[in-house]
Amino acid sequence: MSLNTPFAPARQDGSMKRLALTLLGLISLTLARAAPTEPALQRVPVQRVLRPGLSVAGTPANLNVSITLRYGSKTPGTVLLLMPGYLGGAGSFDRLARQIVALDPKVAVWAVDRRSNLLEPQNRVRFASRAQLETLAREGLPVLPAEKVAYMKDWGLNVTLNDWRAAVQEARKLTPRVFIGGHSLGAALSGLYAAYDFGGQRGYNDVRGLVMLDGYPGLLSGNAVSPQEYQQGANNMIGPIPGTDNLASAPYVNTFFYGPQLASRAAAQARLAAQYPQAPAPPDAFLKWPATNLAAAMTTISQRYTFVPFLALTTGRATNVRETPNPLPRFLGGQDSQRIEGPQDPEKLIGWQGDAQSLTDAQDFARRFWLPLSDATEWYFPQKLALDVAAARLSTTGTPYEQTLPVLYNAAVTLPLLGISAQNGVTTDQDFQQYAEGHIKDLTLHTLPGAAHLDMTYAKSDQVARWITEWLAKHP
Template identity: 30%
Template sequence: MRGLPLALAFSLALAQEYLPLPGTPTGHGLYDQSYALVYKAENPKAVLLMIPGLLGGSTNFALLAEHLRREAPGLEVWAWERRANGLEDRQGFLQEDPLAYYGNLPQPDLTPLRQWGLEVHLNDPDLAVEAARQRAPVVLAGHSLGASLATLYAWAHGERLSGLVLLDGGLPDTPLSPEAFWEGTSTPFGPFPSLRALLSGQADPVFRLPFLSPKDLALAEAEAFVAAQRPLEVVPWGPYRATREAQALIKVDDHYSLLPTFSVSVGRAWAREGLSLLGLLQGRLVQTVRGPRGWVVEWRDTEEATDPRAFLRSYARPQTGFSEWYFPFRLLLETAGYPHTGLGLVPKALPYPILALGAGRGLVPNPQGFRLEKVFPGTQAQVWVLEGLTHLDILTEREGRTAQAILAYLRGLGLL
């Protein structure tokens, strides 16, 4: 699926390189590798290795990486992504009509995902850190669930790092109980299967949410990919017509999104609006597009946190994208129940300061939410909340506030 010649040419043209990395052997051959979208520097002074969150792919960090590299040419940025991205069929991005291609997306063999739990996803980044250390000292950064993985990695191998950055995420306040881990539990979204059910084949190996199935994620990337190329092209949209950029951005903008965790602040549609009934059922005042003022729904950049066209440009590329279509449920389960995995993961002090950045409208809207005194006892920390940003804005915001905070931290470590 990977290693497409045209995709590689595309990445090289953007002065980036998409690298397959060695992975922990699990008996699945080519699937035993992870990947990194590398923003290379000549003679780098430091490597920032970034881990995406739940359902996240390497281009989560594209806009942040551009800010970082522009301000600090001596910094090399590695946007790492998990081995499940190797299951994605990216051939559609080389077709004339990516949307038609992904409208009929076949499901690959998902058997390997049953083995891809926390141990594999701590060993894989360890191999990535080893590769990055051949370039320069490594600082690990994680966003959302990626911050949980970065925390657990630092507990296991913190001495191999030169710094740690947590971006609007961390370990759960209360891990899963042993009963929930081994026998399952119920959640507002439905049953949460157990490890036994997963390993016996009774549970889906892929984590899914309503409207965020693998096919939904693939189509969203295809839609953004086409919209970035032809933003003002007018296409049918339900009972209306809309520009491609409006069609794509309405689904992710914080003003319209039913899923606040996955929203960004990218502007407003030029159309009549009303209250979304689904939003009201969730207890949220979400707007929905009722129809255009005129005959085409268009998009306006209202100078909010994230630049809409830059966001679309970064969202999907032929070799990688913003999402992970086949997120291993076992990884989510074992991260939430890490004390029961037998990996001996316990809090520890680190020999360098930590940077923790929260988002004012995200998962960690106050400094106390990181609980660093408990997670990394006796470790110095810089903790800030970037007000006004959503959970994803912290990665995509146009002003470079996140990048400036990270660069100040790296300079304080003497790495730049």
């Protein structure tokens, strides 16, 4: 097992100076290589590819699809397929994927969109005028009634992993050096993929290694789910999940902190923040006081102000505001969470500014939150996937779910693992070590200092990308 360790002290002899100069040269070379410019990131080619996914009875044929955003070469030496987290979309990897490819053009990154992303009327956001975006930021788009998408009740772990596997198998036709990974729940799903029985084929045989970004198998599992709970309703760390009896009437996540309407509003506000950052935001959209578009967008997701601290960025703070401590996010684990009580000067807009501690640039985040090929979120996240992950935990061997959720080979997964945690995120070195104990010996761990959960894929620094490319190069 390899962990982050400092260099051992050099011998005190005549080679000390040469060693120091060599190390300095290597460090300088690494830093130079690991600093692609913004134009270099934008030159990375990307295309959205749809392929046949798992055919599911009752699902419209046009939705039985495996979707990837493919960054980099069409003839790569290595392919890394990344699965987004809970409520996340392929667009959430845009900056990180470009950084990885810019650092090592031999690597292609294929970011996954789960099939439910096809339910999003993205053209309504894409072609909206400024006035229409302002209306959307306040009102959102109409939400698909549950009865219209009741087929989502079957979009669980088996569907998600088999759709992903369709892309993995295509990647293997290009190169044997195929790796999978993900962020948050996506990291958990990469471990479940490795342990899954795909009709007699073991998942870990498909890939060369795993990359987990502030997430691990078991992250959203909690206590064991009984067959009665699986049928009638269960809980995970996020909250209640409907059971199979109720999935047809509640097939997607729709809560006070997230749902399709809020997701469409956020997409519209992000576009306004990207195009008109200092202009006044739509009244009563995301802030009830006059604010800039950038401030309205960032106060919903900044670690300082969000109600959901595990879905947060470190990206600065609001200006011209009166603040008081916010107890709810602090109860949920938030640090220094504040509530905006209004403007200091009612004659001025509430604004936004970065600071020295900001890992993510607010303007860059706003630009990447909504992209023509994909956005950062999954508007209609299937409840069945959350239920199955809670039931599967690390293994279903010897459980009531052994046949329906065949996560059977966790103990046989010996793949190399790169685990990167956010210092203020949801995962620690100990979580990765506990997951790997007894079956994974090649374990490399890093922690991104000062990072919140979402900084892992949006940070200005390319440190995460550098760790990934260096690790991939060491695992041929």
